[in-house]
Amino acid sequence: MNGKIIPWESANVHVSAHALHYGSGVFEGIRSYATKRGPAVFRLALHLARLQVSAAAHGMEIPYSAEELTEAIRQLIKRNEFGACYIRPICFYGSGSLNVDPSKCPVEVAILAWPWASYLAAEGKEAGIRVTVSPWIKFQSKMMPSTAKASGQYINSILAVHDAVLRGYDEAILLDNQGNLAEGSAENIFLVHDQVIRTNDLRHSILLGVTRDSIISIARDLGYSVEIAELHLEDLLSADEAFLVGTAAEVTPVREVDRVKIGNGGRGPITRKIQEAFFSATSGNDSKYDDWLHYVE
Numbered sequence: 001m002n003g004k005i006i007p008w009e010s011a012n013v014h015v016s017a018h019a020l021h022y023g024s025g026v027f028e029g030i031r032s033y034a035t036k037r038g039p040a041v042f043r044l045a046l047h048l049a050r051l052q053v054s055a056a057a058h059g060m061e062i063p064y065s066a067e068e069l070t071e072a073i074r075q076l077i078k079r080n081e082f083g084a085c086y087i088r089p090i091c092f093y094g095s096g097s098l099n100v101d102p103s104k105c106p107v108e109v110a111i112l113a114w115p116w117a118s119y120l121a122a123e124g125k126e127a128g129i130r131v132t133v134s135p136w137i138k139f140q141s142k143m144m145p146s147t148a149k150a151s152g153q154y155i156n157s158i159l160a161v162h163d164a165v166l167r168g169y170d171e172a173i174l175l176d177n178q179g180n181l182a183e184g185s186a187e188n189i190f191l192v193h194d195q196v197i198r199t200n201d202l203r204h205s206i207l208l209g210v211t212r213d214s215i216i217s218i219a220r221d222l223g224y225s226v227e228i229a230e231l232h233l234e235d236l237l238s239a240d241e242a243f244l245v246g247t248a249a250e251v252t253p254v255r256e257v258d259r260v261k262i263g264n265g266g267r268g269p270i271t272r273k274i275q276e277a278f279f280s281a282t283s284g285n286d287s288k289y290d291d292w293l294h295y296v297e
Ligand SMILES: Cc1ncc(COP(=O)(O)O)c(C=O)c1O
Pocket: 029, 157, 183, 184, 185, 186, 187, 188, 206, 207, 208, 209, 210, 211, 212, 245, 246, 247, 248
């Protein structure tokens, strides 16, 4: 935290921190995977580039370079002797003033890491999850920059996922302000129709996910046609397969949307192939994707 490795219990922030009150922080969610050559951080450079984009979108200057953050993450994994783990860098406005304008507050930087296996339940990766279309819409990118991963923006996701869980679903799908599909509360969405894979883009107020980028490459490498297109709710309901992707969720099939069965009501064959190729890439078993792995040793 702020340049030092400290025990989890000592990593405290004062209650007057600006970010606590107004959500004025930017962050990343990154995974390290266990490989034959030891732990490797998946697409670290792209995550740190997005952190920079998020900070710039909010006019925040990160007081460390990407090289310094990379080295800090490497040290954190090494010192904790982690194999597979989740890494959460966050840059936020600390204590200084509680004016809404954060310019009198210092930018603090912390990187958390902990072993964290599965997000949307391990069995969901095979059986698929049940999702609901949220009554909350995804904020439009002129309200807040949707391509930035900023703390306060997650209130929108929290409302959606909390409502979904209270109604007995695993996850929420948010529509954009035009009624088109946007994304999950923390995942991008892919649909399959007649062997063609489709996903949307920033015109639909999505976060441009690192996993989304990886899956587009993997799917094309597997020989599938991938179209970037506007997606409608009817496209989801009529899809042969649908899956959600994100660092935490990895590749998770959707088996049901508001009690409507998607495709065969389980993991479809293309989703399965993509999952397998994705995990080959993350585990270092496919040398084609070696550039995506930042080995700790
Ligand atoms: C709103 C939202 N969309 C999409 C994603 C997927 O992004 P990534 O693949 O970079 O984790 C996330 C992940 O945190 C997210 O919060």
